[in-house]
Amino acid sequence: MSGAAAAAGAADQGRHSTLSEITLVEAVNAALAHELEADPSVLVLGEDVGVNGGVFRATAGLYERFGPERVVDTPLAETLIAGMSIGLAAQGMRPVAEIQFMGFIYPAVDQLLNHASRLRNRTRGRLSCPMVLRAPCGAGIHAPEHHSESTESLFAHIPGLRVVVPSSPARAYGLLLAAIRDPDPVVFLEPTRIYRLVKENVRDDGTALPLDVCFVLRDGGDVTLVTWGAATRETLEAAERLAQDGVEAEVIDVATLAPLDMQTILESVEKTGRCVIVHEAARNVGVGAEIAARIADEGLMSLLAPIKRVTGWDTVVPYAKLEHDYMPRPEAIVAAVRETMEAA
Amino acid sequence: MSGAAAAAGAADQGRHSTLSEITLVEAVNAALAHELEADPSVLVLGEDVGVNGGVFRATAGLYERFGPERVVDTPLAETLIAGMSIGLAAQGMRPVAEIQFMGFIYPAVDQLLNHASRLRNRTRGRLSCPMVLRAPCGAGIHAPEHHSESTESLFAHIPGLRVVVPSSPARAYGLLLAAIRDPDPVVFLEPTRIYRLVKENVRDDGTALPLDVCFVLRDGGDVTLVTWGAATRETLEAAERLAQDGVEAEVIDVATLAPLDMQTILESVEKTGRCVIVHEAARNVGVGAEIAARIADEGLMSLLAPIKRVTGWDTVVPYAKLEHDYMPRPEAIVAAVRETMEAA
């Protein structure tokens, strides 16, 4: 965190307010507004983020409040959006760029992999890249083709990038603040399915949540459920159903997918001896694979049962009619847990 | 395999010759020449692949032999190269495109992920995409920055793509033939470090090797070593060293990274009870993670020891001075195997 930004965050503590019953997308909006207000080097850019306030309204009101120079409608060009963010960041700005849907993030991969993630490294710290690239992700909203991606593992594999996925309004607010203040590039993925599904009170006091750590959403001693993003909902629901049958699941929201806080996960698995990993992305070479692999190395001896993954299938996310058959369902999670319980 | 191509392959069996002591890159060249000759729908395109014969000489002589319309020097534009290959393939051609180095493949990711891998699926089979995208990969040749990538896991995660990495001249020849004849898109990654390191006789008789299966390079009952590409060399060397101490390692060359032939790997692990995975790519969310995760699910009960991974570090592949400190060394593989042997 830059000194200036930290100070701004602290100074702000006085005039905080509580945003009551806000959605995840409203929490994103609040965090953006907070940082635009607190730090003059922050700017927001992307397609339709200005006058229109974003196709999901994540940037609503920011253009009016902070003006067209800091809330920037870009041409339709994702390579440009990612690339110019790098230039801005290298100049000491803190760009928060939006990619309209994760399905359109791929023209930015080159810039993220070859430049954003390694500008600091390539110059031995002379230049750096404190940028955030936000993108709505995931299926479940009956959107058109190419609008339902969860390809976070592509980004998690890139050394030098942080990949963050919030799973609630409060975590969206706190993690986005942290991402913007972080001195290195962050890919921030917002699951559209839960953009408006839950509401909660969020204190708009500029308090960031820590990056690089998992959040334990539910304590339990029988099995460890590891998940993130929208799938936290089905995972928590599965945990409730299991609890009715006396199986207590610990639910971990990974939140920062890279770098990965394995300590929290390994400690939980040491306690429970069982692990089921849940994510919406395709299974093959998903981030769940990494978590399972780490447990199979460092936590193998505490395992009482095979590590199961409940994930999207290894196929293209289907168009609306079948998307619900693609995503992990609570019953599938429950079934996987039961399998691990029987294995022991 | 299209009927025509298969027939051409068969008809060709008569006039085969043995290419004696050829390198991997020469084997690539031979496979390309064979298919250009056998199938008029095959064409080769990319930067400097024509007049110059490719910066690694993989396409040397093809321009002279098959002409500028079928051995095509493209403008410097990787998105175009990948995208036009899709258009060619949809029209029934069989484009074999070259990306000059894997570090420059990222502008093609969008085309591979959003189109090549799903054209068949999106049209329910009306159109298809029998293209091959070749790219030299990996570190170890003291190349400039961005020339030493092993980011195969990005592609392996994309449903609908095949990812193939040969590890010897003969496998390069046979697998490339199979990739070109395959009716679906294939990313074909050629490790530059072994382009000219080994020579062997290769029969140029148009016989393809099977895709989607692992190759067992060495039998052994004590530990399973799973690897691919250039790292097969260090892995085999480690196996030799281990054999001197009486540890018999089974060495599996995965070859087709996606879809993944887990059966061969699981059967081996069932026999040995131990597994060490070796790859040059960064560890985090590498293809090795998927292999470990699958074993930790389906093969857990046969495991006698933690699953180890010996890989590149989770950092940017360093520039020449440090690249050898980045890559897995035989001694690291040996050490990992020893650890697994002690665990039991």
Added chain:
Amino acid sequence: MQRPVEKAPSARGSRGESDRTSHADTGSAGEIVAQFEIRYTRFLDENGRAVRELPAFARDPDVMRPIYEHMVLTRALDRKAVALQRTGQLGTYPSSFGQEGTTVAIGAAMARDDVLLGTYRETGAMLFRGVRIAEILQYWGGDEAGSDYRGPGAPRADFPICVPIATHAPHAVGVAYAMKLRREPRVAVCALGDGATSKGDFYEALNGAGVWQLPLVFVIVNNQWAISVPRSAQSHAETLAQKAIAAGIPAEQVDGDDAVAVYQAMRNALSAARDGAGPHVVEALTYRLSDHTTADDASRYRSADELERRRALDPIARLRSHLERAKLWSEADERRLEEATAARIEQAAAEFLALPPPPPEAMFDHLFAQLPEALREQRDALVAAAAAHRAETVSGEEDGQ
């Protein structure tokens, strides 16, 4: 049409490398080495009156009536689709309301075995080329099977609707390359929006088409908006047609609300391309009278005034005036068309609504030509899970869209 003053030799190795050393250089601003111009053409004004001599086809009922009929059909389909969406029977839908003159003329100008590569707003061209109404609805209803064009004479080689903006432009280069390589008298047509012209893919494709002088016509459907971003914020270029200059490709602007102008420009470009004259860019100036899609609210970013002004330029009313004036169309024709169109749309909608949902395993069955061994287990598991789930939720509350 752009007209380069200096035509550099196009032989390999010499283009653009022409030796400047022999040029005498006077004047203070440097010598002119290349010059270009962009021209704009319209035939019918907003009242359907000819503003210049009409091409012969504009009085040919066999050409003009199908164009008009498909424009009306396209608008009717849009209306129906929006209604279906509003009642939860269709997914997000993008109307081409106001752009019928352009999209239908594109389809009408093409030959059967040309290949169309278009966006989600080329419904008119798709209809003209034989994609069935029910298929279009099936697609927007969330079923990929809608892209498996199966109607009689369906354009089986056309690309499916391209959603990621401009990513189909490089495909068009490949398609056209194949046509040229095989010496086929066919042309690829790539239609894309004003927003799409900002993307590198579009540019790389333009450049490729120029390098290989491919039979490829790009149509920039400049409807003035890319969702909320106006044409002015998309590029500082005075015209979008001039983007072609960057690739050495001839280009022109036409009035996109004048189907005669679009048809004429496309016919010329297509026949030139078919004859080996290489690629061409047509910028059609039109306007999106609807919201971007049913998920959009255009009143957030554009004025009612502007909308009102543009409504007056309606391509359908304009063409009808012309046809009536030319005695190619009558009040009775109009009534018959209205009825026939309504019937077609209703029948197609009924057909669409009666379609069975796609089987879950469809998501695996077209991923590869043959299901890889590695995926068989997943496919089986999916089928089992989906069956179990459907049994449980037999009341259908979850997937009831």
Added chain:
Amino acid sequence: MQRPVEKAPSARGSRGESDRTSHADTGSAGEIVAQFEIRYTRFLDENGRAVRELPAFARDPDVMRPIYEHMVLTRALDRKAVALQRTGQLGTYPSSFGQEGTTVAIGAAMARDDVLLGTYRETGAMLFRGVRIAEILQYWGGDEAGSDYRGPGAPRADFPICVPIATHAPHAVGVAYAMKLRREPRVAVCALGDGATSKGDFYEALNGAGVWQLPLVFVIVNNQWAISVPRSAQSHAETLAQKAIAAGIPAEQVDGDDAVAVYQAMRNALSAARDGAGPHVVEALTYRLSDHTTADDASRYRSADELERRRALDPIARLRSHLERAKLWSEADERRLEEATAARIEQAAAEFLALPPPPPEAMFDHLFAQLPEALREQRDALVAAAAAHRAETVSGEEDGQ
């Protein structure tokens, strides 16, 4: 300079949407709505003789002598670097042999706190801007630390050499956007090759620079080849300068072997950009006299004839003739420069060769501002493994480059 005939209003929402309906349209080819031209400038012919009135600076020793000296230095460094590479003491190296007039003039025209974003072939500009010779060698020797410019007055905000072609063009847009937003009188300069102009990144950057009217000057260093691909196969465009027309940006061609022409064009473009006049594109026509890099053999794809012809246009000899004729340079100056240059190069090479190898952990220590907890174990393991390995291979046969 390109000169649009029709200057559409640049207000938001109206640009390019100008109502065509009022234009009377006669003639059969459509009315002209935009016109452009590209001009070419040179001051010195291949013998260093003025072909037009010289700008004042061309006779100013304070301007011209440093340019000449750096051109000679650049060539000397290239020679040394190739020699080091041939003897295994340096990695792959790209010479800028023949392009010194362009690369040095770029550096000379820029202000200290402008920002250069260049390729691997802008050694002359880097040297002029204060990057140390030893750093350049350190970089090409395979050590990222060579990009941590630390010399006195080093251009600490300049971007490191960009290897993936054209990917730095969007960075330049961001850099220039920051300058404009902060109302700083600074300019970003993006230098790239003829091959680079085929990439979508370049085009998206051009377009962005146009939209926001940024203080950004693009220099297309057209050395006629992109490895083995000649300019003619790279694009059908008559000039590369005209690529700017696609973004509504003014552009021009200059003789890139005439340092006076390049310097003049850059000065004008930079000061206009600094004054808020927006972006500009300069295409410098030059030639790569060397192989693409030390890993390339140019005789595979280009003729000895062509090379011979281009050798005669050598920018260094040409500028020296001019300077001597203008009495800004003497035989004695030349001898002094030769000696001084040789000494500087030798000293820098010695410094480079004496550099310790980078510590292995360097690959972790600059990945993030702070090493994430998750990576600590790997860093420790690397340090241990590297130490063990170095102990084992103390004879140094493996990493002996």
